[in-house]
Structure formats: C-alpha cells, structure tokens
Amino acid sequence: MTVWTPVALARDIEPGTATGTTVDGDSVALWRGTDGAVHAWADRCPHRGMRLSFGFVREDRLVCLYHGWQFDGAGACRHVPAHPRMEPPKTVKPQQYRTVESAGFVWVSPTDADGTPDVPDTEITPVRSVWIDGDRGTVLALLGLDGTGALVTGTIDGTDVIAGIQTIDAHTTAVHVVAVGIAPADTVNALVLRLHELRDSVSSTREVVVS
Incomplete structure (x- = not known):
C-alpha cells in the first residue's frame, strides 16, 4: 500500500454513511459517524468476514449487516x-488504516505511516x-492532466x-x-458534464472492442 492514497472527496462521505473502495488491491470500508469523524477499515468483519461496507452507521458505531456486531470509532466491539x-x-x-481529510480529499494510509499528505495550500x-x-x-492523457504523485494538476475546459x-x-x-479556488455552480456543473463525457467515451470504445 502506498503511503497516502486519496480515496474520495470528503464531502461525498456524509455523516451516518458507509461505503466501500479499493486501495492497492485491498478492499476498504469507509464510514463517517454522526460525530463527523471518517474511518477506514479493512472491509471484513472480524466475526464472520461479512463486508463492513454493507453495514450501516448507528450514531458513532459501524454495525455489521450479518450479525449486527457494533464497532466504535476506535474499532472496539461494543455490542x-x-x-x-x-x-x-x-x-x-x-x-x-489512518485517515486524514485534507484539500477536500479523504486520504488513507497504513497505520504506521508517518506525516500527512502533501497537498497544496489553496x-x-x-x-x-x-x-x-x-x-x-x-x-x-484522456483528461489532459500531468503529474507523478497522488495529486495531479491541469486544466479542464479552461478551469484549473x-x-x-x-x-x-x-x-x-x-x-x-x-x-482550484471558489468556482461558481455553473463552472462545477460544466466540469461534471465534461468528466462524464470523457468517462463514457472510454466505456463506449471498450464496449465496441469487446463486442
């Protein structure tokens, strides 16, 4: 696993929700308690192996869907x-895993990783x-972005x-x-549309090749 990996936009992990993602081939459950703290755990209940991302959040505990075992933010089983x-x-x-919210992203790292993600101050x-x-x-190449680290920069349709x-x-x-900066709603909407168009263009090409 790399030292720090961006796994979501922070605003998309809402309080009281859980979801799943993948980091370096490992399944990871992301969840945020009603206290606002976000957590990243291996996506496997230690009881019977059910995916914790299938569970639900009850206040500041993640509840496994299978047998209802409840785990607090520190990972301790409480019920x-x-x-x-x-x-x-x-x-x-x-x-x-360690989790940090910085520059609008949720970052995940091994529990023994040092430091914090290197992000721009903007x-x-x-x-x-x-x-x-x-x-x-x-x-x-598809998005016209450049960089070698976890964060890359560029311009999409005139917006940095x-x-x-x-x-x-x-x-x-x-x-x-x-x-970058405080973008108006119409700029954000245009970027969302462009990202969807680029994503779908690749998917469409792949479907043609596969068929």
Missing part, C-alpha cells in the same frame, strides 16, 4: 445482539469523483483543477476532482 449481556471480546477488532471547490476504464497513464488519482485495479482508475 453483540445475540449476547447482549456479554462483554464483547477486546481482541475482536477490524484492521484499521482554496478548492469539490467537483466529482469518476471511475474510468484505463490505467493511470491512459486516464491522465487538482485531481486525486486512485488505482482501483489494473483496468480501472478513480479520479477525484476539485477546482
């Missing part, structure tokens, strides 16, 4: 519905995350943007885009 009077075992905890406006068929180089690049697998790349 086992089948045995409500039992003190949950302290050793049953999901694998945790105002941003969240735009959209898109998943595009293609490896990193193909996707950057910063994009967080996340490799989903060998054939798919997620791009989390923010506009």
